[in-house]
Amino acid sequence: MTAPDPRLTALLVCPVTRSRLVFDPEREVLVAVGSGLAWPVVDGIPQLLPHSRPEAAEGISQAHP
Template structure:
């Protein structure tokens, strides 16, 4: 994922910064608690497509992969 693109994107719900999770191929917002998928190299920035993050993820702790 292009770092410049990530820097330009914000969470559509909380308007906060996003972090890239390379392992899960998602953009995460710890403020809203949502993780947006990246499909075919394109971030899907729709709330309806986002995954709700676990409490551990929101706090920045490692969570087990599904």
């Protein structure tokens, strides 16, 4: 597992909700705070394109802003 550089994730936002992203090391995804949309991280590179198909993270609120 290769986590994204924290300096990079500090600059990124969810492309759908524009909320902050937090890395979930167990699932190797970036999760949007509040909405729970999950974006995969492959070899340390966040996959934030529409075809990456975000999915709701377990245990996180599903409400969209």
